[in-house]
Amino acid sequence: MIRVQIVEQHGTNLYKTLVEAMRSGKLRTFSVTKRGRRVTHTKSDYPGWMNWSYADGIIVCEVLSPRKPGSEWKLLSALIGRLADKYADRIHSISIQFPDAIVPESTKRR
Numbered sequence: 001m002i003r004v005q006i007v008e009q010h011g012t013n014l015y016k017t018l019v020e021a022m023r024s025g026k027l028r029t030f031s032v033t034k035r036g037r038r039v040t041h042t043k044s045d046y047p048g049w050m051n052w053s054y055a056d057g058i059i060v061c062e063v064l065s066p067r068k069p070g071s072e073w074k075l076l077s078a079l080i081g082r083l084a085d086k087y088a089d090r091i092h093s094i095s096i097q098f099p100d101a102i103v104p105e106s107t108k109r110r
Contacts, residue, residue, distance in 0.1 A: 002072045003097040006059040006083070012090040015054040029082050046074045 008014035019036040021027035030039050039050040039061070048065030061079070063072045076096070083091060 001099060002063040002076055003099055004061040004063065004076065004079070005095040005097075006061070007092040007094070008057050008059070009090050009092050010057065014087060014090045015052075015059050017090070018059075018087070027082070027086070029078065041075055041078055046078055047071055048075050050075065050079070 006014070015036075018027065019032055022030050022032040022039070029042060031042055032039050037052055039052055040048075047068045048063065048071070051062045051064065053060045063076050063079075065072045065075065080094065083094070
């Protein structure tokens, strides 16, 4: 799982804009279901989905790919690319966390 936080510029209503664009077909790369809480890529080359939530100008996305673990980056890349291309003027910042990343143990010195 990869977690992404998108902070919108004040007063731009980015979340509402994105959901409406996906539903209307203006943003054909992604589709939205479950009342705007689940986002998937329209092509099957990008496995998995994103769970979205929104509060106080921050969109939180959890990128999941349970059938192909480790391929979440494909969906993440498509999302970041589309946001940078079409909605950069509405975004203040984007933060990416890797909460499931395994940190290798440090080697012990003898």
